[in-house]
Amino acid sequence: MRIKGFLVIFLLGGIIAFLLWTVKGKKSNQVTQEIQAFSQAKIKLTRANLTALERAVLSYVLQRGKLPQSLKEIRQLSPMGLNLYDAWGREIKYEPLSADNFRLISAGPDGVFGTDDDLWEEN
Numbered sequence: 001m002r003i004k005g006f007l008v009i010f011l012l013g014g015i016i017a018f019l020l021w022t023v024k025g026k027k028s029n030q031v032t033q034e035i036q037a038f039s040q041a042k043i044k045l046t047r048a049n050l051t052a053l054e055r056a057v058l059s060y061v062l063q064r065g066k067l068p069q070s071l072k073e074i075r076q077l078s079p080m081g082l083n084l085y086d087a088w089g090r091e092i093k094y095e096p097l098s099a100d101n102f103r104l105i106s107a108g109p110d111g112v113f114g115t116d117d118d119l120w121e122e123n
Contacts, residue, residue, distance in 0.1 A: 039109060042087035043119065046106045049083050050121040053092065053104050056082055058123065067096050086119070097122070 056074045061067060068074050071084050071094045085091055086106035093105040093113065101123055108117035 042109070046086040046088075046108075046119050049086065050092065050104050050106065050119060053082060053084075053094075054121045054123055057094075057102060057104075067099070067102055068094075069096075070094060 053071065053074075057068065057071075060074050060077060063077065071082075071092065075082050075084065086108075088107075088109065088111060090107055090111060093107075095103045095105065097103055103120055103122045105113060106119040107113045108115065108119050110117050
């Protein structure tokens with residue numbers, strides 16, 4: 001009789017441990033998915049900001065006939081509030097490539113320029 005009681009308690013303990021492990025695994029997976037969704041949202045937000053900045057630079061060119069020397073020049077002329085930072089809070093890099101072309105670059109999630117995760121717009 002004692003062995004059966006011990007066996008029942010042992011089995012119930014195993015079942016409870018398995019259920020807790022399963023629930024914890026699901027929560028961990030959900031947290032991972034939420035982190036990935038948050039990262040993707042930051043990427044989308046930065047891409048939208050790069051597009052808005054590109055349009056602002058082009059508007060500046062139409063008004064002044066030349067590319068600005070920096071993004072801060074555009075901010076002074078723009079009636080709308082321009083965000084010169086990416087979704088990670090880092091300044092977006094502006095590179096004039098020629099008299100007519102330019103590139104806007106975000107260092108991306110890793111915060112380092114020149115890596116595969118950089119986000120950019122080029123005109």
